[in-house]
Amino acid sequence: MKEILANFNKAFESRVRLGIMSVLAVNDSMDFTGLRETLAVTDGNLASHLRALEEAGYINMEKSFINRKPNTSYSITEEGLDSFSSHLKALEELIRNR
Amino acid sequence: MNQSDQHLEDIQAIRKLMEASSRFLSLSGLSGIVAGLLGVAGAIAAQLIITKISAPEDWYMRPFAEGLDGFREFLPLFGVMALVLVLAFSGAVIFSSRKARKSGHRAWTPVTRRMLASLLIPLGTGGLFILFTAATVPAGVSIASTLIFYGLAVISAGKFTFGEIHWLGVLEVITGLVCLALPQHCVLIWVFGFGLLHIVYGLFMYLRYRG
Numbered sequence: 001m002k003e004i005l006a007n008f009n010k011a012f013e014s015r016v017r018l019g020i021m022s023v024l025a026v027n028d029s030m031d032f033t034g035l036r037e038t039l040a041v042t043d044g045n046l047a048s049h050l051r052a053l054e055e056a057g058y059i060n061m062e063k064s065f066i067n068r069k070p071n072t073s074y075s076i077t078e079e080g081l082d083s084f085s086s087h088l089k090a091l092e093e094l095i096r097n098r
Numbered sequence: 099m100n101q102s103d104q105h106l107e108d109i110q111a112i113r114k115l116m117e118a119s120s121r122f123l124s125l126s127g128l129s130g131i132v133a134g135l136l137g138v139a140g141a142i143a144a145q146l147i148i149t150k151i152s153a154p155e156d157w158y159m160r161p162f163a164e165g166l167d168g169f170r171e172f173l174p175l176f177g178v179m180a181l182v183l184v185l186a187f188s189g190a191v192i193f194s195s196r197k198a199r200k201s202g203h204r205a206w207t208p209v210t211r212r213m214l215a216s217l218l219i220p221l222g223t224g225g226l227f228i229l230f231t232a233a234t235v236p237a238g239v240s241i242a243s244t245l246i247f248y249g250l251a252v253i254s255a256g257k258f259t260f261g262e263i264h265w266l267g268v269l270e271v272i273t274g275l276v277c278l279a280l281p282q283h284c285v286l287i288w289v290f291g292f293g294l295l296h297i298v299y300g301l302f303m304y305l306r307y308r309g
Contacts, residue, residue, distance in 0.1 A: 015111065022112045026120040027208075034208040038119045088112070094105050 011056050012087050016041055016049045021076065021084045024059060029075040050074060058083060122213045122259040124203050126193035127307065130300025133186035137292030140182035145285050147174050158238035158281045179244075182292075209258055217255035220247055238281025245274030245291045260307070266299045 012018050019039045023030060030038070036046050053059045058080030062073050076084070117123065148157060151172075162172050198205035224247020228240050235243075249270030256264040273291035277284050 015108075018108060018112060019115050022115040023119040026116045030119070030208060037204070037207065038115070088109070091105050091109055095109065 011053065011058065012084065014049060016045060017053060020046075020049060020053060020074075021058065021080065024074060024076040025081060025084055029062075029073045031071055031073040035074065053080070056080075118203070120209060120258070122207075122209050124194045124198035124201065124205050125259050125263070125303070126190070126197040127300045127302070127304030128197075129186075129190040129193040130296050130303060132189040132193070132300070134293050134296030134298075134300060136182050136186050136189070137296060138289055138294075140178050141285055141289040141293060143178045144175055147178070148285070158241070158284055159236050161234055162232040162237045162240055213255050213258035216258065217251050220251040220254055223247065224251070236281065238284045239278065241284045241288055242274045242277035242281070245270050245277055245288065248292075249274060260303070262299070262303065266295060269295055 012021060016039065019041075020035060023035060023038055032046070032050075035050075036043065039046065050059065050061070054061055054074075058077055060075050060077055062075070064071050064073070154160070162175070195205045224243060227247070228243050231243075232240055249267045249272075252267030252270060253264060254267075256267055270291055273287060273295070277287040277291070280287065
């Protein structure tokens with residue numbers, strides 16, 4: 001049981017963070033608006049979770065301009081993908097062992 | 099709620115998000131059936147035009163736009179093809195947005211845009227290719243090219259929607275290649291590719307995903 005919990009990542013405890021990681025795991029990148037629409041969350045809520053994941057090194061942020069409008073897009077890092085899949089495995093283990 | 103129920107719910111939420119964010123889930127099977135029926139109707143109209151203008155036996159060996167006269171004669175044929183294309187595409191848009199509304203998905207998402215781009219790039223290239231070579235390339239080759247480019251477009255767009263559509267694309271490309279090898283039967287082969295394959299695919303999707 002301890003071993004399983006070792007892979008259970010605190011950074012992914014919130015639903016929004018799990019959602020962000022799920023979306024970025026299967027898409028090359030997605031911009032802020034796309035994430036907000038997909039996850040149906042508020043700007044502030046999304047921004048704070050994105051910042052936390054970025055600080056943990058799990059996602060990358062890239063700012064650019066499209067038609068002079070600022071566009072922020074996010075992608076998952078290798079580290080992020082690794083931790084997210086171990087977290088998923090841990091979740092599945094927990095369910096199997098109940 | 100106990101903890102493992104919560105984990106189960108998490109996993110389900112993750113799966114749902116992964117699917118909804120990377121795949122266009124509202125592609126309607128009905129639109130496939132309609133496209134197939136339109137394809138058959140279009141091919142019948144085309145065959146009637148070919149007979150009516152008493153096209154030579156070996157019309158498929160000659161370019162569609164052989165000289166200005168030839169072009170004028172074949173103009174109705176291009177008209178029929180364009181009409182089938184526009185109606186089939188509108189059908190796909192109408193039935194798919196209806197399906198999205200019914201199932202509570204949004205139809206216009208980043209995935210939809212990516213799917214359309216990966217569909218329209220090979221399709222547009224193919225359309226221009228066929229148009230630009232219509233004066234020099236045998237009609238049978240032009241007809242085969244519509245199947246081949248369409249198949250490639252479907253394979254490319256298939257990455258963003260249900261997995262089964264990949265096989266529709268592969269079959270369209272194979273049908274196109276067969277059409278190249280047997281140009282004398284190209285109208286019949288085209289009916290198979292655009293008509294029958296779409297109807298079978300559409301029925302399969304309609305029954306499997308209820309819509």
